[in-house]
């Protein structure tokens with residue numbers, strides 16, 4: 001898709017199933033689409049039951065399990081999109097990098113990438129190793145019928161942050177030191193990771209994913225000037241590699257209030273907004289022509305229903321300033337969230353006027 005400008009010649013698809021793609025293409029329909037980042041796993045008892053005895057990275061490479069886990073929140077909540085059950089480190093694993101996802105911690109890299117030799121030794125990501133991914137996506141697309149499947153990848157910066165730090169980090173100090181201190185090596189590393197993300201996303205689109213989201217979860221760790229110089233060119237490269245596909249793209253990061261205008265220039269039509277910025281303000285920072293996704297604070301879902309309802313209505317009201325709005329949280333579902341509250345939020349969003 002090359003433009004998000006609304007056109008008057010195409011009919012507006014008002015069916016609920018079409019609502020997400022309509023919003024993604026920068027148009028308003030009668031229904032406001034809603035899904036939740038990290039909607040699979042975490043808060044669902046059926047997820048915990050199904051995952052018993054299978055480690056995370058094995059689960060991600062098992063097409064039957066991926067299909068089932070991806071479907072669980074769709075069947076339960078009636079959300080307007082499925083997001084593939086996977087993880088941002090899966091391409092690293094498939095490329096042959098020694099990564100583990102440690103329960104309660106997150107991704108841990110056995111041998112962090114910190115030297116010239118480490119960067120040069122990074123393997124290529126061979127799409128032939130991603131057969132399981134294509135299989136899972138094709139099965140899901142058949143099972144989902146008209147509900148769109150969102151494919152995703154980690155963005156080069158966020159992947160680099162894990163590779164360099166060796167695991168989750170609060171300040172990303174090693175990553176920033178590498179970036180500021182060794183810009184030429186940084187370019188090699190981010191170029192390799194942009195290629196991983198492109199390959200991973202293309203396989204999902206080729207198998208039928210109808211939207212792609214690039215998660216630059218930790219980009220908010222950077223000031224705007226550093227983001228523009230050291231990160232934006234590589235995310236732009238990822239999106240540009242997908243320009244020939246007619247697949248709407250979402251670009252999301254956490255704590256990116258100061259970066260929204262730049263992130264909107266990376267090539268994605270839709271900009272995901274975290275919960276720190278009022279959505280109407282985010283829309284004006286992003287600039288015209290971009291649908292938005294977001295941005296209810298996930299912690300609000302732990303409050304009483306009247307508080308949640310008011311907050312949902314506020315986000316929906318503020319989203320009216322954008323050409324299209326996909327309702328979502330401002331980051332992932334918190335594990336302690338009551339799944340019944342998520343279903344209630346879906347019903348509420350669907351009951352509100354979308355125009």
Ligand code: 1CP
Nearest residue numbers: 038039040041056085086087088101105106168215217332
């Ligand atoms: O809806 C879903 O939960 C489905 C799929 C999904 C997605 C979209 C998972 C499963 N991970 C992700 C993306 C992901 N993974 C991101 C980007 C989104 C975000 O910002 O939340 C990031 C940063 C990760 C890395 C990651 N993987 C973390 C975060 C650690 C940190 O640095 O703070 C964690 C805890 C994981 C493990 C993981 N990924 C997914 C699940 C269900 C789990 C838990 C592990 C398990 O159940 O064993």
